[in-house]
Amino acid sequence: MKRRDVEIIQRDGRFLVLMAREPLPLSLTKMARDGEYKMASLSDRIGVSERHLRRVFEEGIGISPKDWLRQERMVAARALLREGSPIKEVAIDLGFTTAKMFSRDFQLFHGVKPTDFQRKEFGYSLNASS
Structure with missing residues (x-):
């Protein structure tokens, strides 16, 4: 090359x-x-x-590029989850082989499970619009 x-x-x-x-x-x-x-x-x-x-x-x-790519992937995941995309769909879109692997990586990176992240985000959205 x-x-x-x-x-x-x-x-x-x-x-x-x-x-x-x-x-x-x-x-x-x-x-x-x-x-x-x-x-x-x-x-x-x-x-x-x-x-x-x-x-x-x-x-x-x-x-390292590997660490940077991981960060970028998790930022993209957070944005997709905030938009309301289903967890399985986010996992597939971001190239994870399973939703379980995505959930594990998301929790390691953000300190919260994707389902809990979405509940929290939508809870705030519902409370903000009330």
């Missing part, structure tokens, strides 16, 4: 990838979503090896 000049930056709360051959920065979040939050897909889309991607991430934002 040919190595390109690549830089990962954070600007205005967004994560961007700067590539030598692209005139404008590209949204790293969109690339992650399009690649189903998989490191291999992200490195392919950027055009670098996974090893080089790890180096670029560490230099640019100080965390």
